[in-house]
Amino acid sequence: MKQPSKTGKGIKSDETLFALIETLRELDGAGVTELADRLGVAKSTVHGHLTSMREHGFVVKRGAEYHLGLGFFDYGQYVRGELNIFRSGMEAVDELERATGEMVWLITHENGRAMYIYGRGGQNDIDINTILGKRSYMHCNSGGKAILAHLPERRINKIVDEHGLPSQTENTITSRDALFDELEQIREQGYALNLSEDLRGIHAIGVPLTFEGEIQGALSIAGPAHRLSQERCEGEVFDQLQAATDEIELNLAYR
Known part of the structure; x- marks a missing residue:
């Protein structure tokens, strides 16, 4: 019951x-x-x-x-449209999909979960409408980890206390200490990786989106591991994400 x-x-x-x-x-x-x-x-x-x-x-x-x-759809569209990060990031997502051919996501966070608010599917046989609007655990999501890394430590602990660190695959971080170690690394390098931590065979890289010192969300690119290798993520894809992030944060500044 x-x-x-x-x-x-x-x-x-x-x-x-x-x-x-x-x-x-x-x-x-x-x-x-x-x-x-x-x-x-x-x-x-x-x-x-x-x-x-x-x-x-x-x-x-x-x-x-x-x-x-459909009454829910009406309200959902209104809520999403009120997000500055959504209005500022759509064009960059579209451009990244064309440039990389991979799945691109604009992610925000609410109540300790990551949420996909806009995305493009790339050259993947995936219906993004089944993912759009979904909430995700932050500790095994590249965008979620990029967001977590820029939250205060007490807030991160509260999120872990409330939602836990459930294992999605054998690669998922399930230790609080390991999570904090990785978040420190993310802050230093400027990006977060998801190497089959949420879904087997899927890799992703996420970068934080900040405005006036506050974390607004994240931008991520995902695809099959054989095509989106760690080396590619940390090389050309990261460079493309950085350029897109600059564009989004500039848009945020003038909205």
Whole structure:
């Protein structure tokens, strides 16, 4: 049974609503009875929430099942459009994709997780729409590590305390000491690597995006390990990322 509240500190009806939204996403649609069983709440409660969300465009009903509606897309587009890093970085991402032929991502951070806010697929048979908007653990993501390296130590510790250092592959950093050692190295060299730490066979390099001394996000390039070797990452690709970073940070300064 999925628990409506993770902390017990929120308003119960709101916690139930958010649990309902998350469950609808996980199940890719469901009926009232299934949702009530999953959440351990009354069917009348579930039906009431669904009715309100349907009236406001946040769910749609198809047959006997409810699905998330496009109302969420409207708000998501608004939130992303408010990010200066998004408006300042799109053109640079497009240019990097053309120059490298690899997948390029603009990444920000919120509540201790990295999030992909804009990207281009390059010469990869990957639907970037399945990744766009996804949250990722920061300790095994090149952009996430580039961001972490420029956060205060107390904040990094808080993120690790809250989210842990779960292993995604055999190459994932799972030790706090090892993470802090790597973050120090990232600060010195100016880039972060992900050598099959998140997904086997995928390499990535990320660089921080800062403005007025504050970390805003990261820019990263990813691709298959046989094509995006560590040597290529630390050579020509890093040079291209640095040039793009200068362009983005200049755009940030004049927005």
